[in-house]
Amino acid sequence: MFLTISTTGDEQNPATDLGFLLHKHPDNPFSTKLSYGTAHVFYPEASAERCTAALLLEVDPVALVRRGKGKGRGGAPDAALAQYVNDRPYAASSLLSVAMSAVFKSALNGVCRARPERAQTAMPLRIEVPALPARGGAELVRKLFGPLGWTRVDAVAVPLDEQFPEWGDSRYVRLVLEGELRLADALRQLYVLLPVLDDAKHYWVAPDEVDKLLRAGEGWLAAHPEQKLITSRYLARRRGLTLQAMQQLELVRLAESDDLDVESIDNAVDETTDTEEKPVPLAEQRRAAILDALRAAGASRVLDLGCGQGQLVQAMLKDAAFTEIVGVDVSVRALTIASRRLKPERMGERQAARVTLRQGSLTYTDKRLKGYDAAVLSEVVEHLDLPRLPALEYAVFGSARPRTVLVTTPNVEYNVRWETLPAGHVRHGDHRFEWTRAEFRAWAREVAQRHGYGVGFVPVGPDDPEVGPPTQMAVFTMTAADDAAKPRGGETAERNGDRTEKEANAA
Numbered sequence: 001m002f003l004t005i006s007t008t009g010d011e012q013n014p015a016t017d018l019g020f021l022l023h024k025h026p027d028n029p030f031s032t033k034l035s036y037g038t039a040h041v042f043y044p045e046a047s048a049e050r051c052t053a054a055l056l057l058e059v060d061p062v063a064l065v066r067r068g069k070g071k072g073r074g075g076a077p078d079a080a081l082a083q084y085v086n087d088r089p090y091a092a093s094s095l096l097s098v099a100m101s102a103v104f105k106s107a108l109n110g111v112c113r114a115r116p117e118r119a120q121t122a123m124p125l126r127i128e129v130p131a132l133p134a135r136g137g138a139e140l141v142r143k144l145f146g147p148l149g150w151t152r153v154d155a156v157a158v159p160l161d162e163q164f165p166e167w168g169d170s171r172y173v174r175l176v177l178e179g180e181l182r183l184a185d186a187l188r189q190l191y192v193l194l195p196v197l198d199d200a201k202h203y204w205v206a207p208d209e210v211d212k213l214l215r216a217g218e219g220w221l222a223a224h225p226e227q228k229l230i231t232s233r234y235l236a237r238r239r240g241l242t243l244q245a246m247q248q249l250e251l252v253r254l255a256e257s258d259d260l261d262v263e264s265i266d267n268a269v270d271e272t273t274d275t276e277e278k279p280v281p282l283a284e285q286r287r288a289a290i291l292d293a294l295r296a297a298g299a300s301r302v303l304d305l306g307c308g309q310g311q312l313v314q315a316m317l318k319d320a321a322f323t324e325i326v327g328v329d330v331s332v333r334a335l336t337i338a339s340r341r342l343k344p345e346r347m348g349e350r351q352a353a354r355v356t357l358r359q360g361s362l363t364y365t366d367k368r369l370k371g372y373d374a375a376v377l378s379e380v381v382e383h384l385d386l387p388r389l390p391a392l393e394y395a396v397f398g399s400a401r402p403r404t405v406l407v408t409t410p411n412v413e414y415n416v417r418w419e420t421l422p423a424g425h426v427r428h429g430d431h432r433f434e435w436t437r438a439e440f441r442a443w444a445r446e447v448a449q450r451h452g453y454g455v456g457f458v459p460v461g462p463d464d465p466e467v468g469p470p471t472q473m474a475v476f477t478m479t480a481a482d483d484a485a486k487p488r489g490g491e492t493a494e495r496n497g498d499r500t501e502k503e504a505n506a507a
């Protein structure tokens with residue numbers, strides 16, 4: 001198994017800095033024994049202009065088989081020849097990835113005391129793996145490395161036998177990557193993608209594999225179009241672990257993309273209304289409408305889903321009628337701000353016991369959200385991509401199933417009344433869509449029907465005769481038959497629910 005990493009440089013930034021970054025000196029060949037063989041690092045070339053480091057892994061197939069035997073099989077002798085005579089010693093694979101993590105540990109972490117600035121900056125890199133087992137072939141190799149910032153991703157199938165081209169291609173490709181990347185990023189990609197391509201991970205997949213994947217995937221995996229394939233193969237197709245990893249990655253993606261300035265445009269617009277008194281900001285009017293609806297429903301244990309910076313939670317705390325308040329948001333940053341606002345450390349014990357802030361994504365079911373009187377989704381649905389909405393629908397209406405659900409969202413028709421909003425623009429950069437009244441109602445009615453709720457609509461803010469109110473609110477109430485212990489209504493709802501759950505898991 002063989003992999004080379006090359007870079008170019010000049011007098012000022014000599015290519016031989018690669019030695020510092022990899023923590024392996026170009027003049028001193030390095031070898032270390034691993035449990036399944038020996039890893040060598042050496043430099044076929046090392047000048048200021050060009051420097052190449054080679055990682056060679058000599059696998060001892062006997063040690064490999066013995067090692068795999070350790071657990072569980074009761075040591076029964078298994079003489080299958082294939083265990084000893086196979087491609088493991090020659091092909092780049094998960095073993096190479098394990099070796100990389102052993103010999104290039106600091107480089108993978110982007111740590112370099114001698115050249116800290118070079119470790120943090122992109123450099124010209126060329127990586128070559130002459131024999132990479134690739135289930136899915138050259139095409140998959142291109143799909144995996146293509147979106148990762150390389151200017152050249154060259155994957156050529158290796159013929160089974162060069163002398164007999166008519167025999168066709170082997171399952172190996174020769175891989176060449178070229179581009180300007182941080183060395184640590186390049187190594188992390190390889191660390192994950194070599195075993196993904198090999199798809200024959202030989203070692204035990206432990207739950208901490210998820211953490212390893214997330215750490216190595218930092219900065220590139222959350223947005224990768226092949227994220228699902230990568231995650232599933234890396235975790236040896238263990239479904240539970242794959243879902244866990246993908247959920248974490250979704251949190252990362254949302255946290256990276258979110259923008260919490262939700263109230264700014266509402267407030268900016270409110271300032272332009274010319275009334276005598278100081279106008280009440282729309283966000284405040286929304287909270288008042290929500291509190292009214294919650295009180296009317298007699299709710300005391302309330303979920304604030306997508307609680308953002310915690311303004312509604314704070315308002316609810318002021319009313320003793322709300323005995324238990326749980327704020328959930330995907331964004332750690334929002335929750336930190338919410339927690340600062342609420343100052344739980346200054347609350348008395350009983351007050352503090354009333355409120356919980358929790359990180360989570362609303363597109364996944366969560367048992368802890370079951371059994372509440374009411375859930376509020378204030379200005380949240382429009383932050384989800386439309387295809388993710390069924391997953392949220394199932395998590396809230398199918399799984400958590402509070403008696404009352406309040407959903408507020410902008411009424412896009414009203415946008416023409418807002419002078420500060422250019423025509424055709426949504427109110428907030430992170431809004432994935434904004435609905436007309438008819439669209440919102442159609443969605444809400446379908447949701448209600450699918451899950452055994454009734455639904456009514458309440459305008460929030462000035463209800464314009466032509467374009468309606470700036471904010472629209474749907475009040476869902478579980479229908480009596482459903483209110484009993486039974487988790488869900490008729491057969492149709494059952495089937496719909498199931499389908500949505502599958503979608504949620506598949507997405």
Ligand code: SAH
Nearest residue numbers: 262306307308329330331361362378379383
């Ligand atoms: N409810 C607050 C905040 C609305 S902004 C208010 O009315 O002011 C939308 C919030 O939804 C953001 O804080 C965002 O982080 C959160 N959010 C978006 N998608 C989410 C998801 N899938 N799971 C949980 N929270 C999400």
